[in-house]
Amino acid sequence: MIEVIKGDITTVEVDAIVNAANTSLLGGGGVDGAIHRAGGKEILEDCRKIIARQGSCKTGEAVITTAGKLPAKFVIHTVGPVWNGGNKNESDKLADCYFNALKLAVENDCVSIAFPGISTGIYRFPKTMAAHIAVKTTVDFLAGTDKIKQVLFVCFDDEYEMLIKTELDLYNRSHSR
Template sequence: MIKPMQATKADITKFEADAIVNAANTSLIGGGGVDGAIHRAGGPEILEGCRKIVARQGSCKTGEAVITTAGKLSAKFVIHTVGPVWNGGHKKEPEKLANCYRNSLKLAVENGCGSVAFPNISTGIYGYPKDEAAKVAVQTVRDFLKESDREIDVTFVCFDDENLKLIEAQLNA
């Protein structure tokens, strides 16, 4: 039996979990929104980890995920994933968004994490419709947890009331 997922409205940089997920950009050097907040709160160790990854592999492609230290954050790790920019849903955006959640969870399991906190990936400046993103997020995590032999606590840490209500509706569906 899988553990229930939960949702809360909070600042993900202050959330206590083994890993927090960062809605990153392909360069991994920090930006606005969640990405900038995580880099600012976590300090230079996160950026240094990201630079090493970029030196090794060039960038992080949409749907992929990489892991670094969490620097000054209470988490052990930051899992950086690049969500899709919304283009009307005709460029495999749902598949790419599902990959963000799936690949982040795979990294969490590989690194022994018992808890993961997700932001609402791609629903900010990337323009992904919040209701559609909530469906993809919850279904993908639910499917992963059903198939995994590891128990992992998953919390969707929402920035605003709208995302929180949409995630809660999917969790209760």
């Protein structure tokens, strides 16, 4: 049900890929820029409609758009927290990103979803902590639903791939007793 791969999230064939977006939803660097470039103008047009309706997407929230030219059906945009030392509820906000993305996936009949390392790039969230939050939140969510059949953690680098695999192993060992 949960897999870890190293690669480019814009090439993954799942119902929904998750975008580590910024509050404007209008594209940026890293994963966000790659998704907007690969998906084309349809994604940006949908994002503009959302912004016109609600003003912005706040940290921890998630919204859904078309996937444009991507092999996925949808892009779920979520705004991860910028790391400020851990004293501004960054961990809770990151958990909200995963929870709200999974909730939107279920609400839109997605059975497969792919996550990048939300906030682990320019937002400087410590990767070890981010991997723990990603795995724990996802596993806890999946325990309450049978709708999602596949979750992919698509890792950009070897370090985050190893951290996610380690967290999954720790979780599996602690729950197999």
